[in-house]
Amino acid sequence: MNYSLKKEHITNAKHIALCVVIFLILTQCNTGNQKGNAAKQTDTLLKTENKDTSLKTANLPILTAKQRDSLSKINFMLPSPDEILSEIIPAKTAFNSSLVNPRNNIDSYLGTKYQSLNLGVYLTDFAYLNLNDQKNDALEYFKTVRDLAQKVNIYGLFNQSMYDRIQNNLTRKDSLGEISKEVYYKMLDILESAKRNNIYALIASGAIIEALYISTMTVKNYTDYQKIAEKIFEQKYLLDNFSEFTSQFDEDKDVRSVLIDVIELKKILESSPNQKTEKKVLHDKKDHIIINGGEEVILDEATFKKFKDNIIRTRNSITNAVNK
Amino acid sequence: MMLSLFFLLNGLSQSCTGFYKSSNCYRHESKGFNQYGQAKSTTIELNKLYKCQILLYGKKDYIFSLCTEDGFKPLHFRIVDKSNNDVIYDNADDNYNPTIGFSMEKTTTVTVEAEILVEKGDKDPNKYRVCLGIQIWWRKIPKIGFD
Numbered sequence: 001m002n003y004s005l006k007k008e009h010i011t012n013a014k015h016i017a018l019c020v021v022i023f024l025i026l027t028q029c030n031t032g033n034q035k036g037n038a039a040k041q042t043d044t045l046l047k048t049e050n051k052d053t054s055l056k057t058a059n060l061p062i063l064t065a066k067q068r069d070s071l072s073k074i075n076f077m078l079p080s081p082d083e084i085l086s087e088i089i090p091a092k093t094a095f096n097s098s099l100v101n102p103r104n105n106i107d108s109y110l111g112t113k114y115q116s117l118n119l120g121v122y123l124t125d126f127a128y129l130n131l132n133d134q135k136n137d138a139l140e141y142f143k144t145v146r147d148l149a150q151k152v153n154i155y156g157l158f159n160q161s162m163y164d165r166i167q168n169n170l171t172r173k174d175s176l177g178e179i180s181k182e183v184y185y186k187m188l189d190i191l192e193s194a195k196r197n198n199i200y201a202l203i204a205s206g207a208i209i210e211a212l213y214i215s216t217m218t219v220k221n222y223t224d225y226q227k228i229a230e231k232i233f234e235q236k237y238l239l240d241n242f243s244e245f246t247s248q249f250d251e252d253k254d255v256r257s258v259l260i261d262v263i264e265l266k267k268i269l270e271s272s273p274n275q276k277t278e279k280k281v282l283h284d285k286k287d288h289i290i291i292n293g294g295e296e297v298i299l300d301e302a303t304f305k306k307f308k309d310n311i312i313r314t315r316n317s318i319t320n321a322v323n324k
Numbered sequence: 325m326m327l328s329l330f331f332l333l334n335g336l337s338q339s340c341t342g343f344y345k346s347s348n349c350y351r352h353e354s355k356g357f358n359q360y361g362q363a364k365s366t367t368i369e370l371n372k373l374y375k376c377q378i379l380l381y382g383k384k385d386y387i388f389s390l391c392t393e394d395g396f397k398p399l400h401f402r403i404v405d406k407s408n409n410d411v412i413y414d415n416a417d418d419n420y421n422p423t424i425g426f427s428m429e430k431t432t433t434v435t436v437e438a439e440i441l442v443e444k445g446d447k448d449p450n451k452y453r454v455c456l457g458i459q460i461w462w463r464k465i466p467k468i469g470f471d
Binding site: 082 | 341376410413425432433
């Protein structure tokens with residue numbers, strides 16, 4: 001993209017925007033963006049209603065103002081559901097349709113908390129279906145994602161062109177994977193720009209929990225699926241980054257309740273023994289380095305079973321939420 | 325209303341969406357690599373540090389390419405290992421090279437710190453907000469030899 005050219009467009013756009021704003025002032029227009037206002041109102045309501053005043057009673061560390069300030073200066077990048085699933089589950093692993101959350105559950109999610117969490121769940125299901133070439137189901141799940149996104153007031157993403165792109169790429173697995181990633185990141189960008197970080201945290205929580213649930217359920221027999229198990233143990237880093245990111249918004253009651261579950265899952269994975277070797281950074285050629293060493297996870301069946309029980313319980317508490 | 329106008333114009337001038345995919349960040353060495361989802365575009369101020377935390381899965385090759393809009397140099401960046409705060413790479417020691425590739429054996433969280441350095445009297449840092457692209461490509465470490 002030519003950004004110099006883009007700047008000219010921006011200058012023109014500024015003039016147009018200026019005219020539009022002057023017009024709005026003159027006409028005292030009251031018909032602003034109702035959807036945006038609805039989103040703002042919902043979140044303001046959420047912030048007021050959900051502000052947790054019982055922080056001391058919950059089993060979570062309370063961040064100091066300094067820690068909160070320090071975290072707010074870091075931008076946390078999180079892998080998409082598509083990337084998490086691809087990292088853990090080998091390409092030839094059999095698809096299991098019973099693992100995705102049935103689409104008709106959508107009607108039972110009435111509150112913002114469960115709508116947001118299950119939006120994350122369905123985003124991961126959409127990615128899982130794409131990765132396994134379940135084209136028709138993927139399209140249906142995309143519609144579910146769109147419907148639920150509208151319920152939590154996320155607009156501007158699910159337009160006709162996006163829908164057309166999916167239909168035109170149904171035969172191209174890689175393209176669908178890219179679209180799946182794009183939908184996820186654009187949605188989070190929209191929420192971040194609108195300062196709706198509590199909703200962001202809930203959607204990302206649902207997505208990560210569902211990805212770990214699907215991955216864990218793929219391990220039918222611990223002995224035969226050790227590679228997948230090893231990858232699951234490595235997700236403690238993901239949960240660590242994610243809990244750090246989410247802890248900034250823990251004054252929101254809904255975020256806080258999910259954060260407790262995420263930290264519990266992280267603690268289980270961290271309780272597994274590991275072997276540390278010194279990290280070494282080697283410059284082997286121009287513009288290239290090798291980073292050797294670090295932490296090696298030692299697989300432990302008891303820990304894996306504990307994690308599996310916990311992720312099933314956590315995931316089902318999200319997807320089986322009725323009229324909450 | 326004036327506040328709305330300010331934010332609207334400010335927002336328009338800061339649209340950096342997709343900047344990391346621009347030719348400024350492109351490197352031909354990325355051929356055969358995949359786009360990493362955690363690549364990012366953002367807006368930064370001159371002489372102000374931008375920090376982001378990225379999870380890099382193990383047993384992979386990565387290429388990092390950081391770029392900014394034309395005319396804003398040098399772009400200083402460091403990649404720091406979160407587990408021990410060791411600096412994995414600092415492009416100030418490498419003539420502000422915008423690209424680095426690395427092979428990562430174990431899954432690691434890194435912090436990328438980036439800053440556009442401007443000397444006094446060059447540009448007024450308060451006047452500029454510039455696009456920053458953090459482009460990341462990855463591939464599985466290719467197998468060498470026999471299994």
